[in-house]
Amino acid sequence: MSLNLIIVALLFTAVSGLPGLMLSRASLWSQRIAVACMCLGSLAGLIGAGLGLYNPMTTAVSFPWPAMGDSLIGVDALSAFFLVPIFLMGGLGSIYGLGYWPQRRYPRTGKRLHVFWGGLVAGMALLVISKHAIAFLFGWEAMALSAFFLVSLEDHRPECRKAGLIYLMATHIGTLTLFGLFVCWRWATGSYGLHPVANDALSLSVMNGIFFLALLAFSLKAGVMPIHFWLPGAHTQAPSHVSAILSGVVLKMGIYGLLRILSLLPNPPATWGGLLLVLGAVSGLFGVVFALGQHDLKRLLAYHSVENIGIILMGMGLAMLGRSFNHPEWVVLGMAGCLLHVWNHSFFKSLLFFGAGSVVHATGTRQIDRLGGLAKPMPWTAAMFLVGAVAICGLPPLNGFISEWFVFLGFLRAGTTIGTSGSAVMIGAPILAMIGALAVACFVKVYGAVFLGTARTSGAAHAHEAPFSMRGPMLFLAAACAVIGLAPVLLSPILDAVIANFSGATEASRLSLTSVAPLKIISAISIWLLVCILALWLFLYLIGRVRHRGLTWDCGYAQPTSRMQYTASSFAQMIVSMFSWILRPRGGQQQVSGAFPKPAGMHTHVDDVVLDRVIVPGFHDLEQRFGWFRRFQQGLTQNYMLYILITVILMLSTLIPFKEIFAFLIAR
Amino acid sequence: MIETPIHLLLLLLLPPLLLGVINKTKALAAGRIGAPWLQPYYDLIKLMRKGLVVSTTTTWVFFAGPAITLSTVILAGLLIPLGPFNAPIAFTGDLILFAYLFGLARFFTTAAALDTGSAFEGMGAAREVTFACLSEPALFFALLVLAKKSGSLTLTNMLHGPVAVFPSPAAAPLVLVAIGLFIVLLAETCRIPVDDPNTHLELTMIHEVMVLDHSGPLLGVIQYASALKLFVLSAVLLHLLAPFRTGSAWLDWPLFVGEILALAIVIGILESIMARLQMKRVPYLLTGALLLCGSGFILLVR
Numbered sequence: 010m011s012l013n014l015i016i017v018a019l020l021f022t023a024v025s026g027l028p029g030l031m032l033s034r035a036s037l038w039s040q041r042i043a044v045a046c047m048c049l050g051s052l053a054g055l056i057g058a059g060l061g062l063y064n065p066m067t068t069a070v071s072f073p074w075p076a077m078g079d080s081l082i083g084v085d086a087l088s089a090f091f092l093v094p095i096f097l098m099g100g101l102g103s104i105y106g107l108g109y110w111p112q113r114r115y116p117r118t119g120k121r122l123h124v125f126w127g128g129l130v131a132g133m134a135l136l137v138i139s140k141h142a143i144a145f146l147f148g149w150e151a152m153a154l155s156a157f158f159l160v161s162l163e164d165h166r167p168e169c170r171k172a173g174l175i176y177l178m179a180t181h182i183g184t185l186t187l188f189g190l191f192v193c194w195r196w197a198t199g200s201y202g203l204h205p206v207a208n209d210a211l212s213l214s215v216m217n218g219i220f221f222l223a224l225l226a227f228s229l230k231a232g233v234m235p236i237h238f239w240l241p242g243a244h245t246q247a248p249s250h251v252s253a254i255l256s257g258v259v260l261k262m263g264i265y266g267l268l269r270i271l272s273l274l275p276n277p278p279a280t281w282g283g284l285l286l287v288l289g290a291v292s293g294l295f296g297v298v299f300a301l302g303q304h305d306l307k308r309l310l311a312y313h314s315v316e317n318i319g320i321i322l323m324g325m326g327l328a329m330l331g332r333s334f335n336h337p338e339w340v341v342l343g344m345a346g347c348l349l350h351v352w353n354h355s356f357f358k359s360l361l362f363f364g365a366g367s368v369v370h371a372t373g374t375r376q377i378d379r380l381g382g383l384a385k386p387m388p389w390t391a392a393m394f395l396v397g398a399v400a401i402c403g404l405p406p407l408n409g410f411i412s413e414w415f416v417f418l419g420f421l422r423a424g425t426t427i428g429t430s431g432s433a434v435m436i437g438a439p440i441l442a443m444i445g446a447l448a449v450a451c452f453v454k455v456y457g458a459v460f461l462g463t464a465r466t467s468g469a470a471h472a473h474e475a476p477f478s479m480r481g482p483m484l485f486l487a488a489a490c491a492v493i494g495l496a497p498v499l500l501s502p503i504l505d506a507v508i509a510n511f512s513g514a515t516e517a518s519r520l521s522l523t524s525v526a527p528l529k530i531i532s533a534i535s536i537w538l539l540v541c542i543l544a545l546w547l548f549l550y551l552i553g554r555v556r557h558r559g560l561t562w563d564c565g566y567a568q569p570t571s572r573m574q575y576t577a578s579s580f581a582q583m584i585v586s587m588f589s590w591i592l593r594p595r596g597g598q599q600q601v602s603g604a605f606p607k608p609a610g611m612h613t614h615v616d617d618v619v620l621d622r623v624i625v626p627g628f629h630d631l632e633q634r635f636g637w638f639r640r641f642q643q644g645l646t647q648n649y650m651l652y653i654l655i656t657v658i659l660m661l662s663t664l665i666p667f668k669e670i671f672a673f674l675i676a677r
Numbered sequence: 678m679i680e681t682p683i684h685l686l687l688l689l690l691l692p693p694l695l696l697g698v699i700n701k702t703k704a705l706a707a708g709r710i711g712a713p714w715l716q717p718y719y720d721l722i723k724l725m726r727k728g729l730v731v732s733t734t735t736t737w738v739f740f741a742g743p744a745i746t747l748s749t750v751i752l753a754g755l756l757i758p759l760g761p762f763n764a765p766i767a768f769t770g771d772l773i774l775f776a777y778l779f780g781l782a783r784f785f786t787t788a789a790a791l792d793t794g795s796a797f798e799g800m801g802a803a804r805e806v807t808f809a810c811l812s813e814p815a816l817f818f819a820l821l822v823l824a825k826k827s828g829s830l831t832l833t834n835m836l837h838g839p840v841a842v843f844p845s846p847a848a849a850p851l852v853l854v855a856i857g858l859f860i861v862l863l864a865e866t867c868r869i870p871v872d873d874p875n876t877h878l879e880l881t882m883i884h885e886v887m888v889l890d891h892s893g894p895l896l897g898v899i900q901y902a903s904a905l906k907l908f909v910l911s912a913v914l915l916h917l918l919a920p921f922r923t924g925s926a927w928l929d930w931p932l933f934v935g936e937i938l939a940l941a942i943v944i945g946i947l948e949s950i951m952a953r954l955q956m957k958r959v960p961y962l963l964t965g966a967l968l969l970c971g972s973g974f975i976l977l978v979r
Contacts, residue, residue, distance in 0.1 A: 385736065405774060418769070418773065439818050445813065449806060450806035454806075457790075457802070462734060530766075538752055541752070545744040549895060549898065550740060553729045553893060562889055575798075579799070
C-alpha cells in the first residue's frame with residue numbers, strides 16, 4: 010500500500026509540468042495544472058511515507074532491468090523518513106510559486122520551472138526508494154539535471170549562468186565518483202543491488218575504498234565545508250522557492266546516500282566516525298563564520314546550510330563511533346540528532362528561504378543593508394522569519410533545540426562513559442556551543458537589519474505583504490517547527506524505527522530514544538516557558554501605560570535618519586575581524602582629507618575562500634598549462650567521433666593476444 | 678519539600694539585594710556612604726509604577742525582549758541547585774537547556790535593541806553577541822569538566838560533585854574552571870572589567886546601551902532580570918568556590934545566603950580596585966577564560 014501510493018505520487022509529480030507544455034505561454038492554466046498535480050502527488054506521497062514510517066515493514070517490488078539484473082524499489086523506514094521532506098517541500102514550494110513566480114509575470118520561464126520542478130521531486134523520490142545502483146543513479150541524475158535547469162532558470166543574467174555551470178561541474182564530479190563507487194560495489198559484492206553486506210565479507214581496504222568514494226560523492230552534494238563551493242552561488246541565483254528545496258531537501262540527498270551506504274557496511278572502523286565528526290565540526294564552524302560575513306540575504310542563508318549540514322554530520326559521526334566502539338547509546342543519540350536535524354533543517358531553512366523570497370518579492374533586493382523596518386509593512390513574513398531564525402539558532406522552545414540537544418547529550422554521554430576514548434569526542438560540545446552562539450549573532454544581524462529599525466531605501470519603505478499563497482506555506486512550516494519543538498515525543502517512534510533500520514540487528518535497534526533522553530520533561534518545560542513568556546508579555550502590555558510616542562532617543566540627537574542605523578556589516582565587523590585569518594575580507598575605504606574632502610565611501614566583501622582563492626585560480630592555471638591541447642579541440646563533431654573511434658580501437662587492442670604473438674615470434 | 682518554596686523565594690527576592698551590596702561596597706571603598714542596601718528594590722518598585730515612552734520605530738519585539746529575558750532567567754534559576762539542596766527541576770541534559778536559555782535571552786535582548794533603529798543600541802548588541810561567542814564555549818568547557826568529574830549529566834549532581842574532591846589534588850582542574858567561570862560571570866552580567874554598569878558614555882557601554890530606549894516597567898523587568906542572572910551565575914560559581922556543607926538544613930540556607938552576599942562583596946571590591954578594560958581587550962580576557970576552562974578539561978582527561 011505504502012509503495013503503491015509512493016509510485017502514484019512519483020508519477021504524478023514527474024508529469025506535473027508536462028500538460029502545461031501544450032498550452033500557450035499566456036495561459037495561466039499551465040501553472041494551475043502543475044500545482045494541482047504536484048499537490049495531489051505530494052499528498053499521496055506523504056500518506057505513503059507516513060504509512061511506511063508507522064508500519065516499518067520493508068515492502069519491495071523488483072522488475073527486470075536490461076543487462077543489469079533485476080532492479081528493485083522498496084520503502085523502508087529510512088526511505089520513508091527522507092520521503093517526507095521531499096514531498097512536503099515539493100507541494101509547499103509549488104504553492105509558494107503561485108505567488109512568487111506567477112505565469113503571468115514570468116511567461117518565458119514559468120513552464121520550464123514546472124517541468125523541472127516535477128523532475129526534481131520525482132528524481133529525489135526515485136533515488137530514495139531505489140534499492141539498486143542503476144535506479145539510484147537514474148534518480149540522482151534526474152535530480153541533478155533538473156536542479157541545474159532550475160538554478161539557471163534566469164539564464165539571461167550572467168551571474169546566474171555562472172552559478173549554474175559551477176553547480177553542473179560539481180554535481181558531475183559527484184556523479185563520476187558515484188559511478189566509481191557502484192563499480193567498486195559490484196566488484197566487491199557481486200551485484201548492483203544495495204543489500205546489507207555480511208560480516209567479514211569485505212576486507213577493510215575494500216570497505217575503506219567504498220567509504221571514501223561515497224564520502225566524496227555525497228558530501229559534494231551535501232555541501233560539506235571544503236567542497237561546498239558550488240552551493241552559495243547556486244542557492245543565491247535560483248528563484249527563492251527553488252533555493253528552499255535545494256537547501257532544504259536536495260542537500261539532504263547527500264546525507265541520505267551516506268546514511269544508506271553506511272547502513273549497509275558492517276563493523277565500521279573508528280576512523281570513519283572520527284573523520285565525519287571532524288568534517289562536521291569544520292563545516293559547522295566555518296559555515297556560520299562565512300555566513301556572518303555575507304551581505305546578500307540568500308547567500309547568507311546558503312552558508313547556514315553548510316553549518317547545519319555540519320551539525321548533521323557531527324551527529325552521524327557520533328553514531329558511527331558508537332557502532333565502532335559498540336555503545337548503543339551513542340548510536341541512538343547521534344542518529345536521533347542527525348535524523349531529526351535533517352527534518353528540522355528542511356523545515357526552518359525552507360521557511361527562511363520562503364521569507365527571503367517574500368522580502369525579494371516585496372522590495373526587489375537581496376542586499377541586507379538596503380532593507381530595514383520590514384516588520385511594519387510585512388508583519389506575517391517578519392513573524393514567520395523570526396520563528397525560523399530562532400529555530401535555526403537551536404534555541405528553545407523550537408525544533409532546532411531538540412536535535413542539537415540530542416547531539417550534545419550524545420557528546421556528553423560519550424565523555425562520561427567510563428573507560429572509553431570518549432573524552433576526545435566531548436570536545437564536540439564546546440564547538441557546537443560556539444556554532445550556536447555565532448548563529449545567534451548572525452540571525453540577530455539578519456533579523457535586525459532586515460525587519461527591525463527603519464527602511465534604509467525607498468524600495469524597503471514601499472514594501473508590501475506577500476500574498477496568501479506565499480504566506481500559507483510559511484505558516485505551515487512555522488507551525489511544524491513549533492510542534493516538533495514543543496512535542497518531540499510525537500516523533501520518538503518514527504526516530505526509533507529509522508534508527509533500528511540504520512543500525513540493523515544490533516543492540517542499538519532495541520534501545521528506545523525515550524529511554525536515553527527525557528523528552529517528556531523537555532516538552533513540559535518548553536510549553537511552560539512559552540506560556541510564561543506570553544503571560545509576561547501580556548502583563549507588560551497591560552501595565553505599560555504608554556505616556557508618549559516619539560523618536561528613538563539616540564542619545565539626544567533630534568533628527569536621526571535611517572542611514573544612521575547600525576548596518577549589518579558593522580554589526581558583524583568584530584566577529585569578521587576575529588576570523589579574518591580564514592574569511593580574508595577585502596575592501597577598504599577612501600581617505601577623507603583636506604578642508605573640503607571629496608565624497609568618500611567604503612565597502613567590504615567576503616569571498617568564498619575555496620571557490621575564489623583555490624578553485625578559480627587553480628583552474629585558470631591549469632587552462633594555461635594545457636593551452637597546447639586546444640589543437641585537438643576544434644568544435645567539429647566529426648573530429649570528436651574520430652577520437653571516440655580511436656579510443657575504442659585502442660581499448661579493443663587489449664584483446665590482441667600479444668603474449669602468444671611474442672611467444673610465437675621468440676620461438677621462431 | 679520545603680526546599681522548593683525556599684528556593685523560589687530566594688530566587689525571586691534575593692537578587693536585587695546583591696546589587697545593593699555591590700553598590701554599597703563600592704561606595705564604602707570610595708569613601709562615600711552610598712545608597713541604602715535596599716535601594717535596588719525601591720528603584721524596581723518605582724519603575725514598575727511609571728509610564729512608558731516608546732519609540733515610533735519599535736514593533737512587538739521591543740516588548741518581547743524583556744518578557745523573554747525574565748522568563749528564561751527564572752527558568753534557568755530553577756535548574757540550578759542552591760547550596761547543598763537539589764534544584765526544583767532536574768533531568769538528564771538540563772545543563773544544555775541552561776546554557777541555551779541564556780542564548781534565547783540574548784537573541785531577544787539584542788533584537789529588541791535593534792528594534793529601536795539606534796546606532797548606539799546596535800553597537801551594544803553587536804558587542805553582546807560577539808563576546809558571547811567566546812564566553813559560551815568557555816561555559817561549556819566548565820560544564821564538561823563538572824560532568825566528567827561527577828559522571829552525571831544533571832546540574833544538581835554535577836554541581837554537588839566538587840564537595841567530594843575539594844581538598845585533594847583532584848580539585849586542580851576545578852580551580853582553573855572556577856577562575857574561568859568567574860570571568861564568564863563578570864562578562865555575562867556586564868560588570869567591571871568587561872562593562873561598567875554605571876558608565877555615562879554610551880559609546881563604551883555594552884548592556885546598558887542596549888536598553889537605552891526601554892523605560893518604566895520594561896526597564897524594571899530588564900534590571901530585575903539582570904539581577905537574577907547575577908544571582909543564578911553566582912550560585913553556580915559558589916559550588917566551586919565554597920563547597921562547604923554543615924549537614925543541617927537550618928544552617929545551610931543561611932550559609933548559602935551568606936556566601937552569595939560575600940561573593941557580591943568580592944565583586945564590589947573588584948569593581949572598586951579595577952578599571953574597565955579597553956573594548957578591544959575584552960576578547961583577550963574572554964579568550965583567557967576559554968583557555969582556562971579548556972586547560973581544566975585537558976588536565977582532567979589527560
